[in-house]
Amino acid sequence: MKVMGIVAGRHNGNSEILVKEALLACQEKGAEVTLINLFDYNILPCTGCESCTMNMGEVAMGKGEYRGCVLKAKDDVDKLIAAMQQQNGIIVGVPTYDLMPSSVYTRFAQRFLAYELAFLLKIGAVKEDPHTVAGLIAVGGSCHDWQGLTLETMAASMFTQSIYVVDQMMATRNGRPGNVLLRDDQLSRAHKMGENIITAINTPVEERGWLGDPDQGLCPNCHGGLIFKGEPHWDGIQWPFECAVCGAGGDLVRGEDGRVRFVPAEDGLCRDRNVNECRDKHLDEIVQTRIDFFERQEEVQAKYGRYKDLKFKTVEV
Ligand SMILES: Cc1cc2nc3c(=O)[nH]c(=O)nc-3n(C[C@H](O)[C@H](O)[C@H](O)COP(=O)(O)O)c2cc1C
Incomplete structure (x- = not known):
C-alpha cells in the first residue's frame, strides 16, 4: 500500500x-x-x-x-x-x-x-x-x-x-x-x-x-455542497438543479422531516464526472465545439483582425 x-x-x-x-x-x-x-x-x-x-x-x-x-x-x-x-x-x-x-x-x-x-x-x-x-x-x-x-x-x-x-x-x-x-x-x-x-x-x-461524514454536503453522489439552478447543456439535457462538483442532476425536495435534500433524477447521474464513460460525453462536447470552430475559419479570421490590432495602454513594470 x-x-x-x-x-x-x-x-x-x-x-x-x-x-x-x-x-x-x-x-x-x-x-x-x-x-x-x-x-x-x-x-x-x-x-x-x-x-x-x-x-x-x-x-x-x-x-x-x-x-x-x-x-x-x-x-x-x-x-x-x-x-x-x-x-x-x-x-x-x-x-x-x-x-x-x-x-x-x-x-x-x-x-x-x-x-x-x-x-x-x-x-x-x-x-x-x-x-x-x-x-x-x-x-x-x-x-x-x-x-x-x-x-x-x-x-x-x-x-x-x-x-x-x-x-x-x-x-x-x-x-x-x-x-x-x-x-x-x-x-x-x-x-x-x-x-x-x-x-x-x-x-x-x-x-x-x-x-x-454521511451528512456532509447536499449532493448524495459526491457530498459537495454547491447546488445550482440547472441550465440546458450543449446537447439540450437539463435538470432543475445540478451539483457543481460531480455534475449530478436532480431537484431540491423537502422531506417529511422538513429537511431539504438534493435528489438526483432517474437519469441524473449520466453526467457524473467521476465515471470515465460519462466524462467522455464532455469530450464529445469539446470535439463538437472544435469542429464548429474549424469549419467557420473564414468568419473567424475576418473578425479576428479588429481585436488583434486593437491595442490599449498597459501597465509598465
Ligand atoms: C491570502 C490569504 C487569504 C486567506 N483567506 C482565507 C479565507 O477566505 N477563509 C479562511 O477560512 N481562511 C483564510 N486564510 C487563512 C488560512 O487559510 C489559514 O491561516 C490556514 O491555517 C493556513 O494554512 P497553513 O497553516 O497550512 O498554511 C487566508 C490566508 C491568506 C494568507
Whole structure:
C-alpha cells in the first residue's frame, strides 16, 4: 500500500500537521508513505496552449505519438504526477485563501489535464491503474462560511486523474501556524481519515464508497455542497438543479422531516464526472465545439483582425 501526502500550506503549518497526522495512521496500518509540500517544487502555470488535448485527439485517431505537456522538461510537475500515479491513496491538505484553495494547489492541479490517467492507460504510458482513493483536507482561519469553495474545488481537481474521493474534512478556525495543535477533534479526525484511506484501499474497487461524514454536503453522489439552478447543456439535457462538483442532476425536495435534500433524477447521474464513460460525453462536447470552430475559419479570421490590432495602454513594470 502506497499513500502520498500532498500539502499546499506553509512548512509546519496547519495543513502539513493534519496531513502528517493522517499519514501516521496509514503508516500504523502498514502503508509506505511519502509526503510532498508543493512549496518545495517548481510548478509552472498551465499555459493554456491545448497542445495536450489536441495531441490526445490525434493519437486517439491513430495519428502520431503522445508528446505530453509542453512544460514537461521545464519544471517538476512531470515527476510529481508520475509519483502520484503510482499511489493507492493520496491525502491532500490545502489552505483556504479567499474562500477557495490556495493558488499553489490550483496551479499544480490545473496541470493534470496533460496527464489524464484514462488516456495514459489507454496508450500504455501508465502500465497499471492504481485505482487511487483520496482524502481531502481544507484548512482555514474561519468556519464553513469563509471556506465555501475549497473542498469542492479540490474534489473537482480529482476527475482527470480518475481519483475517487472517499473522505473529506474541513478544519476550521486555524489562523497562525500550529493553531490546529489546539484542536484535538481535528487532529483525531485527520487520523481517522488516514484509517479511512486504508479501509478504502483494502476494499475491492467496485465496492468502495464514501467513508466521510454521511451528512456532509447536499449532493448524495459526491457530498459537495454547491447546488445550482440547472441550465440546458450543449446537447439540450437539463435538470432543475445540478451539483457543481460531480455534475449530478436532480431537484431540491423537502422531506417529511422538513429537511431539504438534493435528489438526483432517474437519469441524473449520466453526467457524473467521476465515471470515465460519462466524462467522455464532455469530450464529445469539446470535439463538437472544435469542429464548429474549424469549419467557420473564414468568419473567424475576418473578425479576428479588429481585436488583434486593437491595442490599449498597459501597465509598465
Ligand atoms: C491570502 C490569504 C487569504 C486567506 N483567506 C482565507 C479565507 O477566505 N477563509 C479562511 O477560512 N481562511 C483564510 N486564510 C487563512 C488560512 O487559510 C489559514 O491561516 C490556514 O491555517 C493556513 O494554512 P497553513 O497553516 O497550512 O498554511 C487566508 C490566508 C491568506 C494568507
